[in-house]
Amino acid sequence: xxxxxxxxxxxxxxxxxxxxxxxxxxxxxxxxxxxxxxxxxxxxxxxxxxxxxxxxxxxxxxxxxxxxxxxxxxxxxxxxxxxxxxxxxxxxxxxxxxxxxxxxxxxxxxxxxxxxxxxxxxxxxxxxxxxxxxxxxxxxxxxxxxxxxxxxxxxxxxxxxxxxxxxxxxxxxxxxxxxxxxxxxxxxxxxxxxxxxxxxxxxxxxxxxxxxxxxxxxxxxxxxxxxxxxxxxxxxxxxxxxxxxxxxxxxxxxxxxxxxxxxxxxxxxxxxxxxxxxxxxxxxxx
Numbered sequence: 187x188x189x190x191x192x193x194x195x196x197x198x199x200x201x202x203x204x205x206x207x208x209x210x211x212x213x214x215x216x217x218x219x220x221x222x223x224x225x226x227x228x229x230x231x232x233x234x235x236x237x238x239x240x241x242x243x244x245x246x247x248x249x250x251x252x253x254x255x256x257x258x259x260x261x262x263x264x265x266x267x268x269x270x271x272x273x274x275x276x277x278x279x280x281x282x283x284x285x286x287x288x289x290x291x292x293x294x295x296x297x298x299x300x301x302x303x304x305x306x307x308x309x310x311x312x313x314x315x316x317x318x319x320x321x322x323x324x325x326x327x328x329x330x331x332x333x334x335x336x337x338x339x340x341x342x343x344x345x346x347x348x349x350x351x352x353x354x355x356x357x358x359x360x361x362x363x364x365x366x367x368x369x370x371x372x373x374x375x376x377x378x379x380x381x382x383x384x385x386x387x388x389x390x391x392x393x394x395x396x397x398x399x400x401x402x403x404x405x406x407x408x409x410x411x412x413x414x415x416x417x418x419x420x421x422x423x424x425x426x427x428x429x430x431x432x433x434x435x436x437x438x439x440x441x442x443x444x445x446x447x448x449x450x451x452x453x454x455x456x457x458x459x460x461x462x463x464x465x466x467x468x469x470x471x472x
Contacts, residue, residue, distance in 0.1 A: 195451065247289055265387040333353055353411075355425070355449045358400050401431065410437075414465075
């Protein structure tokens with residue numbers, strides 16, 4: 187079968203392979219990485235973009251607060267890596283292209299913090315946005331998994347669902363219970379590192395608790411959902427299984443698969459990412 191990927195996506199994958207974190211495929215390296223992370227947190231890029239305090243939580247904001255759409259974006263980074271310029275620039279694009287007020291919170295990360303602490307912090311922010319029209323929850327990778335778990339959690343605390351959910355390559359099972367996982371062909375992630383990070387993020391929760399692994403949760407009542415994934419990423423089959431769960435639970439879900447593409451491909455500059463953005467625009471604006 188011919189390779190129909192764009193030139194840019196092929197180059198991006200080559201670069202990502204060269205820069206793949208060594209802790210993703212080595213038990214020694216991941217333990218060393220988590221030990222170092224437990225001593226201090228990352229620096230957040232703020233030379234260009236400025237954040238503000240909202241209810242005690244640092245949040246980067248983009249666009250007009252009175253915009254037609256409101257997007258709460260939960261960033262990825264395997265629950266251990268802070269917001270980077272890729273997230274900031276993408277949220278800026280969302281605000282400008284979709285008439286949206288975009289909020290990108292700096293939520294507590296592992297190993298210094300655990301999932302439920304971040305749930306509490308994001309809940310307060312989310313509650314302040316529930317009066318907004320056309321509220322969309324978005325997230326990539328770990329942030330995408332967080333969004334899906336969070337929307338399941340909303341049902342238990344009597345808060346309304348967002349109008350829509352959009353995720354890129356969501357991490358839906360931090361227990362990694364559906365092996366084998368193809369770490370070799372994923373240029374960003376690896377099974378060894380993800381398993382250890384998952385345990386750290388879960389804290390006292392079981393790694394199969396829906397609050398950290400939405401694939402084990404109840405999706406009944408979730409809003410219309412759009413999910414992207416690439417066939418060359420380690421999460422693809424778990425995401426496919428989760429999409430099946432959504433359909434079984436009666437959720438209106440649309441699943442877009444990037445053939446031969448890598449993890450969170452819509453965030454990278456390529457023709458495939460442009461097509462993904464058109465789908466997002468169609469979903470939000472029509």
